[in-house]
Every structure is written in C-alpha cells, then in structure tokens.
Amino acid sequence: ILGGSSAGPHQRPYMASLQVDGQHVCGGLLIAEQWVLSAAHCMEDMKGKAFQVLLGAHSLSQPEPHKRLYAVRAAVRHPGSNTETNDDDLLLLQVSEKATLSEHVKILPFQRQDVDVPPGTLCEAAGWGFTSHSGRKPDVLQQVERPVKSREECNKRPYHDNTITDKMLCTDSRKKDTCKGDSGGPLICNGVAEGVVTAGARVCGNFKKPGIYTRIAAYVDWIDGVMAAAGE
Numbered sequence: 001i002l003g004g005s006s007a008g009p010h011q012r013p014y015m016a017s018l019q020v021d022g023q024h025v026c027g028g029l030l031i032a033e034q035w036v037l038s039a040a041h042c043m044e045d046m047k048g049k050a051f052q053v054l055l056g057a058h059s060l061s062q063p064e065p066h067k068r069l070y071a072v073r074a075a076v077r078h079p080g081s082n083t084e085t086n087d088d089d090l091l092l093l094q095v096s097e098k099a100t101l102s103e104h105v106k107i108l109p110f111q112r113q114d115v116d117v118p119p120g121t122l123c124e125a126a127g128w129g130f131t132s133h134s135g136r137k138p139d140v141l142q143q144v145e146r147p148v149k150s151r152e153e154c155n156k157r158p159y160h161d162n163t164i165t166d167k168m169l170c171t172d173s174r175k176k177d178t179c180k181g182d183s184g185g186p187l188i189c190n191g192v193a194e195g196v197v198t199a200g201a202r203v204c205g206n207f208k209k210p211g212i213y214t215r216i217a218a219y220v221d222w223i224d225g226v227m228a229a230a231g232e
C-alpha cells in the first residue's frame, strides 16, 4: 500500500496473508469459516511451492496470540483466469480446518448485488504489500482510502484504454494506491467487500494507471458453487 497508514491492531480481522516459506506473497479475505478469497495471479508467485494462509495477524514478524497459519486443503482458480489478462482473477482457498473465529478472526461479508459502486464512493484497501517504489515491505497491516473511479473514465487513455470490463472496478491511484503484495486483498466500501485487488498493469501510485479490482458481486454464483461442492 503506497501512501497509506498502519491499520489499528486487528481492526481488519478478515485479512489473510498468503505465505510461501514464511514470506508474505499476497493478501486475501476470509469469506467463510474455511474459505479465503484471493487473486488467481497469486498462484504464479508461489512458484509451485506449498503455501499457507495466515489469519489473525497484525504484525507479520511478531508473535501474536491469535495469529495462526493454516495449511491449504484446496486452491480453486476461476476457470477464466489466465496469465495474460486480468479477467476472472479470483482464487478460492479452502483452509485445512474451520478457522477459529474471534475478535481477531472474522468473516467479511461480500456484496451479492451485482450493481456498480457509485463513482466517488470512498472505499478502503488493505494489505502488507510494498509501501514504497523501492519495494519497502511493512511489518504491520497497512490501509488506504481510495475513491471509486467510473468505468467510463477508467477506460479512457491515458488510463486503462478499454480493458476494464463490467466485472472490474477502478479506484484513483494518484500517490495513494495498492502495490506488489496487495494483490488478492479486499476493497471495502461501506463495510462490505466489493472488490479483490488485481495487479493489472502492475504500476503503483501513478494516476495514469488506476487501481483495478475484480468485482466480487459478479462472481457470487461461482463462489457459492465452489464452496457448496467442496467437501469438509
């Protein structure tokens, strides 16, 4: 997160950190007791290694009583996701057992009504991604408030030039923005998860490349279907 601030400890108890060999790779959000929603592109960063899901964390390094690392029982990428585009950039992770819910670990409701968030709505992104262009990594969860940018505007040059589909939304990216490591994390508007961070052009903090998010409401049937079909 560029231009943001540290979240209060456990103020965002739905935040997940996807980790390989103890290193943060991507964000995620807890959407059910045994399910974390993230971005399909995050699987590319795993380099085929096993990865875990950290829940209940504020600091990535410090021992915290409610921090717990879960093994992944199943990783389901959206069938439409691919390495070339931002389309359908969603990943559902079934963790090895139901998460122990508490003040520090909570489920975040997601938008089920497939209606665009009005442009100008102030939303929040959070993550443990880069906090500077030089690639500085934060220890504690960062957050930033961003206004939604209309799809019409976001699809113009010099912005994203007609690559933003109805299943995506944009936020202004001038100075304050998501960056490497924030992929997979939530965009929260009025307390409800509306989007999942996708890397898009991978540019951070440049107003010419607004932040791009996958609109969760456009994937409710897929999400419900995967969770229903999976076993224990």
Ligand SMILES: NCc1cccc(Nc2n[nH]c3ncnc(Nc4cccc(O)c4)c23)c1
Pocket (backbone or CB within 6 Å): 130, 132, 133, 134, 135, 173, 177, 178, 179, 180, 181, 182, 183, 197, 198, 199, 200, 201, 202, 203, 204, 205, 210, 211, 212
């Ligand atoms: N703001 C959109 C967004 C959301 C999520 C991830 C991303 N960026 C990235 N995703 N993956 C990446 N691999 C390498 N570099 C990357 N961005 C980068 C790194 C250092 C300085 C800088 O200006 C930009 C990214 C960009």
